Amino acid sequence: xxxxxxxxxxxxxxxxxxxxxxxxxxxxxxxxxxxxxxxxxxxxxxxxxxxxxxxxxxxxxxxxxxxxxxxxxxxxxxxxxxxxxxxxxxxxxxxxxxxxxxxxxxxxxxxxxxxxxxxxxxxxxxxxxxxxxxxxxxxxxxxxxxxxxxxxxxxxxxxxxxxxxxxxxxxxxxxxxxxxxxxxxxxxxxx
Ligand SMILES: N[C@@H](CCC(=O)N[C@@H](CS)C(=O)NCC(=O)O)C(=O)O
Numbered sequence: 209x210x211x212x213x214x215x216x217x218x219x220x221x222x223x224x225x226x227x228x229x230x231x232x233x234x235x236x237x238x239x240x241x242x243x244x245x246x247x248x249x250x251x252x253x254x255x256x257x258x259x260x261x262x263x264x265x266x267x268x269x270x271x272x273x274x275x276x277x278x279x280x281x282x283x284x285x286x287x288x289x290x291x292x293x294x295x296x297x298x299x300x301x302x303x304x305x306x307x308x309x310x311x312x313x314x315x316x317x318x319x320x321x322x323x324x325x326x327x328x329x330x331x332x333x334x335x336x337x338x339x340x341x342x343x344x345x346x347x348x349x350x351x352x353x354x355x356x357x358x359x360x361x362x363x364x365x366x367x368x369x370x371x372x373x374x375x376x377x378x379x380x381x382x383x384x385x386x387x388x389x390x391x392x393x394x395x396x397x398x399x
Contacts, residue, residue: 212228212230213228214226214227214228215227221237222237222238222239223239224239225239227239229241229244230244231244231247231248233247233251241276241341242272242276245257245337245340245341246337249337255334255335257335257336257337257340258336258337259331259332259334259336264331264332264336267330267331267332267338268330268331268336268337268338271323271330271331271338271341271342272337272338272341274319275338275341275342275345276341278316279316279342279345280345282309282312282313282316283309283313283316283345283348283349283355284345284348284349286305286306286308286309286312287306287309287310287313287349287352287354287355288348288349288351288352288355290302290305290306290309291306291351291352306354307354310354310355310358313349313354313355313358314358314361317358317359317361317362317365318362320342320362320364320365321362321363321364321365322364324364324365324367324368325364326364326367327368328367328368329368330342339368343369346359346365346369347369
């Protein structure tokens with residue numbers, strides 16, 4: 209694994225659009241997260257990231273596609289990257305663009321909140337590609353104030369991604385008996 213930025217001499221020969229991630233394995237070069245993840249899944253040993261039953265596999269593909277199509281642009285391109293790589297001439301983040309993206313984030317997280325429900329995984333009872341597609345996006349979103357606030361409001365998503373803090377949140381929630389009784393607290397979520 210090498211760190212390389214977009215449009216750099218390492219990346220340009222591997223990715224026709226100069227973006228990251230890109231992969232080189234022997235004489236194979238690949239671009240786009242989806243193709244890279246599937247190649248890694250099929251070529252390396254380790255836990256399967258696609259369920260073996262066809263229905264759950266289709267559900268995983270639906271989430272992977274939805275995350276790429278609906279979450280990536282507002283959460284990463286229009287929000288995170290505006291903070292990290294401000295494109296304005298004065299080198300400062302574009303507040304208007306960030307604010308517009310930040311307004312979209314709670315609605316998007318609400319969809320994930322429903323998908324997770326009380327489970328740690330979007331589909332079935334194991335980690336799949338769908339969880340791995342959203343994890344880095346959320347990790348970046350959380351680094352900035354509006355994103356962190358939006359995530360704080362989504363307990364199910366938090367439970368899935370931050371089991372330790374979730375333990376406290378679950379305890380509070382069960383004490384209040386708002387969503388589920390204490391017997392349904394999720395010790396398996398506490399790492
Ligand atoms: N659909 C692509 C998105 C790739 C992408 O846009 N990557 C960003 C970094 S997260 C990038 O390289 N941006 C540089 C640019 O837009 O010029 C994928 O899933 O791999």
